[in-house]
Every structure is written in structure tokens, then in C-alpha cells.
Amino acid sequence: MEDEFxxxxxxxxxxxxxxxxxxxxxxxxxxxxxxxxEIISRLKNAKLTVVEGTIYPLLSxxxxxxxxxxxxxxxxxxxxxxxxxxxxxxxxxxxxxxxQWRNLESAITxxxx
Amino acid sequence: MEDEFxxxxxxxxxxxxxxxxxxxxxxxxxxxxxxxxEIISRLKNAKLTVVEGTIYPLLSxxxxxxxxxxxxxxxxxxxxxxxxxxxxxxxxxxxxxxxQWRNLESAITxxxx
DNA sequence: CCTACTACCTTTTTATGCAAGGTAGTAATA
DNA sequence: TATTACTACCTTGCATAAAAAGGTAGTAGG
Numbered sequence: 703m704e705d706e707f708x709x710x711x712x713x714x715x716x717x718x719x720x721x722x723x724x725x726x727x728x729x730x731x732x733x734x735x736x737x738x739x740e741i742i743s744r745l746k747n748a749k750l751t752v753v754e755g756t757i758y759p760l761l762s763x764x765x766x767x768x769x770x771x772x773x774x775x776x777x778x779x780x781x782x783x784x785x786x787x788x789x790x791x792x793x794x795x796x797x798x799x800x801x802q803w804r805n806l807e808s809a810i811t812x813x814x815x
Numbered sequence: 816m817e818d819e820f821x822x823x824x825x826x827x828x829x830x831x832x833x834x835x836x837x838x839x840x841x842x843x844x845x846x847x848x849x850x851x852x853e854i855i856s857r858l859k860n861a862k863l864t865v866v867e868g869t870i871y872p873l874l875s876x877x878x879x880x881x882x883x884x885x886x887x888x889x890x891x892x893x894x895x896x897x898x899x900x901x902x903x904x905x906x907x908x909x910x911x912x913x914x915q916w917r918n919l920e921s922a923i924t925x926x927x928x
Numbered sequence: 929c930c931t932a933c934t935a936c937c938t939t940t941t942t943a944t945g946c947a948a949g950g951t952a953g954t955a956a957t958a
Numbered sequence: 959t960a961t962t963a964c965t966a967c968c969t970t971g972c973a974t975a976a977a978a979a980g981g982t983a984g985t986a987g988g
Contacts, residue, residue, distance in 0.1 A: 706880070707904065707908070710880055710908065711915075714837055714838065714908075714911070714912055714915060717833070717836075717837065718835060718838070718915055718919050719834070720833075720834055721830050721832070721833055721834020721835065722830075722831060722919065724830065725827065725923070726926055729926040730926060745926075748925050748926050749918060750926075767819070767823055769823075791820065795823065795824065795827075798827070802824075802828045803923065805862060806831050806832070809839070809862050809863050810835065810839065810842070812861050813842040813843060813857075813858075
């Protein structure tokens with residue numbers, strides 16, 4: 703397999719990941735209060751790689767849109783952490799995302815037929 | 816529901832669509848030779864809206880990457896059309912996309928648990 | 929020959945993910 | 959108490975790519 707091909711393939715995969723990134727982060731936060739580095743680990747486990755430079759601006763955006771809230775908490779080892787949680791608006795938004803996701807899944811299924 | 820919220824929701828939906836756009840187009844072309852405007856209609860039916868300014872550059876990119884090929888064909892009514900088809904490389908690429916898509920689906924499923 | 933329609937394509941704007949670099953708190957150790 | 963290591967936060971600048979808007983050209987009908 704050529705290099706160019708691999709590059710394109712990786713790029714396509716990255717595009718798909720980007721598309722659901724916000725959704726994925728909201729899903730993770732919905733489960734429990736969590737801070738940025740934990741979110742990164744959690745997504746990595748699910749094979750959705752995200753880096754700091756991506757997640758911090760995104761979390762800020764979601765906070766500004768009032769979909770998220772956070773509270774500072776001390777850490778036993780290291781600097782304090784921002785624990786994020788969903789606001790009521792955020793939960794509503796997440797529901798919308800879930801519906802969009804189902805639509806997307808059915809769209810792809812249809813296109814395959 | 817506020818306006819801001821709707822806007823964010825639409826934006827999130829758009830993001831998701833973007834992520835699978837290339838994949839969706841390849842799926843459509845895989846079924847039969849087809850030209851740009853038909854692709855647009857086909858995707859619209861599947862609730863994946865795309866516009867010309869999006870699809871033409873994308874088709875060119877895929878052609879340049881040798882994933883697509885095309886041939887001109889006369890139309891009974893109007894200017895000639897570029898009918899696109901997948902190259903061998905394109906079919907291989909599509910397989911890769913399908914795998915990525917499955918990965919994404921399982922990632923989301925896992926994050927929900 | 930003018931209008932309508934279809935089909936192609938390009939230019940410009942905007943959004944956003946990511947690499948890289950930066951600050952600061954804790955803690956172990958030399 | 960200086961040094962190093964680690965964790966956690968955040969910002970700047972670049973590259974990519976979708977979408978809006980505008981442009982060219984072929985056919986057809988009145």
C-alpha cells in the first residue's frame with residue numbers, strides 16, 4: 703500500500719472522528735463529572751484520539767454556549783482540576799445529538815442499499 | 816426553543832454530516848456511474864444535504880487522488896455530463912471507509928455504556 | 929435572439945482541529 | 959532550597975475543507 707493512500711485513508715478516518723467529537727465528549731460528561739485529561743483518556747480507550755489543543759477550546763465553547771458547567775476541585779497530586787458536567791440545556795442538546803446520530807446511521811444504511 | 820440553541824444544534828448536525836460526506840459520495844458512486852447533480856439529489860433524499868460548492872471541489876480531489884475516474888457523456892437536454900465511477904483504488908478506499916465507519920459506530924456505542 | 933434551464937467550475941469566507949509552546953501547582957530528591 | 963518530573967490548565971498560529979456566491983457555457987423553446 704502506497705504512502706499517499708494511507709494518508710488519504712487516515713485523513714478520511716480523522717474527518718469522521720471530527721464529526722462526532724462534540725457528541726462523544728458530551729456523552730462522556732453525561733455519565734459523570736470529569737476533567738479534561740480524563741476525557742482524553744476515555745476517548746482514547748474508545749479509539750477516538752483527541753489532543754489537548756483540541757479539547758480545551760472545545761470545552762470553553764461548550765461552556766460559553768451554556769451546555770456545560772464546571773467546578774474546580776483540588777487534586778491530591780498536582781494542580782486543581784476543572785470537573786465538567788452537563789447543564790439542563792446540555793442534556794437537551796445531547797438528546798438532539800443522539801437523534802442526529804441515528805439519522806446519520808440510517809442515511810448511511812440507506813445509501814448502501 | 817431559543818434561536819441560539821437551534822443554531823448550535825444545526826451546526827452539530829452539519830459537523831456530523833461533513834464527517835461522512837466523502838464516504839457517502841463514494842457509496843453512491845459505487846452503485847452506478849453518476850454525475851454531480853444526481854449525487855446531490857441522491858444525498859438529499861437520504862437527508863444529507865450537499866451543495867455544488869462543496870461537491871465539485873470534493874470530486875476533483877477524489878479524482879486527483881485517483882479514487883475516481885469520469886467520462887463525459889452527452890445529455891438529451893443540456894450540457895454534457897461527467898459520469899463518475901470508482902477506480903480499483905477507489906473501491907479499496909471505500910472498503911477502508913466502511914471499516915472506519917464501523918469503528919466509529921462501535922466507539923459511540925461504547926461511550927454510551 | 930432572448931429567456932430558462934442544466935451542468936460545470938472557481939473564488940472567498942469562515943470554522944475548527946491540531947501542533948507547538950507556555951504557565952503554574954505539587955512533590956520527590958539531591 | 960534548587961532541580962527535576964509530572965500533571966493540568968490555556969493560547970497562538972497554521973492548514974484544511976465546507977459552504978456561499980458568483981461565473982461560464984451548452985441546449986431548447988418561444
